[in-house]
Amino acid sequence: QVQLQESGPGLVKPSETLSLTCTVSGGSMSSYYWSWIRQPPGKGLEWIGYIYYTGSTTYNPSLKSRVTISVDTSQNQFSLRLSSVTAADTAVYYCARAREDISRMGYYYYYMDVWGKGTTVTVSS
Amino acid sequence: DIQLTQSPSFLSASVGDRVTITCRASQGITSFLAWYQQKPGKAPKLLIYAASTLQSGVPSTFSGSGYGTEFTLTISSLQPEDFATYYCQQLNSFPLTFGGGTKVEIK
Numbered sequence: 001q002v003q004l005q006e007s008g009p010g011l012v013k014p015s016e017t018l019s020l021t022c023t024v025s026g027g028s029m030s031s032y033y034w035s036w037i038r039q040p041p042g043k044g045l046e047w048i049g050y051i052y053y054t055g056s057t058t059y060n061p062s063l064k065s066r067v068t069i070s071v072d073t074s075q076n077q078f079s080l081r082l083s084s085v086t087a088a089d090t091a092v093y094y095c096a097r098a099r100e101d102i103s104r105m106g107y108y109y110y111y112m113d114v115w116g117k118g119t120t121v122t123v124s125s
Numbered sequence: 126d127i128q129l130t131q132s133p134s135f136l137s138a139s140v141g142d143r144v145t146i147t148c149r150a151s152q153g154i155t156s157f158l159a160w161y162q163q164k165p166g167k168a169p170k171l172l173i174y175a176a177s178t179l180q181s182g183v184p185s186t187f188s189g190s191g192y193g194t195e196f197t198l199t200i201s202s203l204q205p206e207d208f209a210t211y212y213c214q215q216l217n218s219f220p221l222t223f224g225g226g227t228k229v230e231i232k
Contacts, residue, residue, distance in 0.1 A: 045169065045212055045223040060220040094168055101175070103156070109216035111159045113180065115168035 002027035004095050004116035012089075012123050018082040022095030022116055025076065029053045033098035034078045035112055036069060038091040046091075050098050050110070051078055085123045092118040127151050127215050129224035137232040144200040146227045148213035153193045157216040160189055160198045163226075164209045173198065174216070203229070 008020035022034070035050040049059035051069045059067050063082070071078040082089060096112035103109065128151035138144050148158065156176035161169035171180045173189035176196055186201045200207055208231055213224040 044225050045214075047214075047221040047223070058219055062220070096168075103175070105155075107155070107157070107217055109157045109175070110221065111171060111174040111214070111216050112161075112169075113171050113174075115170070118168050 002097060002114050004097065004114060006093060006095050006116045006119040008119060008121070010120055010122060012085055012121060013125050014086055014123055015084055018080070018085050018089060018121055018123075020080045020093055020095075020119065020121070021077050022079070023075075023077050024097075029071070029073045029076060029078075033100060033110060034069075034071060035096045035098045036080045037094045037096060037112070038089075039094070039118075040088075040091045048080065048082075048093075087123050090121065090123045092120050094118045126220055127154060127218050127222055129213050129215060129222055131211075131213060131224035131227050133227060134225065135228045135230070137230050138203050139232045140203055140205055142203045144203050144207075144229060146198045146211055146229075148191075148196045148198070148224050150194045150196075150215060154215045154218065156192055157218075158189075158191065158196050159214045159216055160187075161212045161214065162207075162209045163212065169212060172211075200229075205231075 003025045005023045012018045033050045036048040051057045051071050066083045068081040095116045097114040098110045130149045132147050158176045159174040160172045163169040177189045188199045210226045210228045
């Protein structure tokens, strides 16, 4: 079965760039969307964005100016870069597989069916 | 952005109880809603998508219903392993958004 594992530094300095990688094992990246979601301490979930295996991306407008998600299917990995971080970016960061489905009316929708365990990133000097 | 409001934010229940959690959307989302369960220190787990479709492997004690702006997650008989926080998420309007969560604790 597919498993996802986040990796990257647990501590990032303010104004620097947060970089995380998600490694996909046990399955192919093809035909799926690959997402990043974060959860600040004691708070709810925030969708950051996703990338299709072909490389097309959709980002949360609230973060779009600072976010880049990329994919390397040859390595079965996708990555998150978040620039100019502040303490507000301190969170547990999850990667997840998003499935695309289509309703009877022909509308597409996306839900996250496989998640990584999450990695804690603290922004502090 | 579509806002999702969950109620209650917190509920206390006993093993065997029937529990219902509500999620209201700020605008109609037809049936494009999912429910997730999250236990402390763990990643969310998909329970239901498309408002009422049970994810493979999820016990049938969980069910979802609703359409448009009001949705419910029902646990027909609460089990010890069900004590967790539950989140709804809307699935087709970007940015994808989550509700604020409902924490279910043992009475």
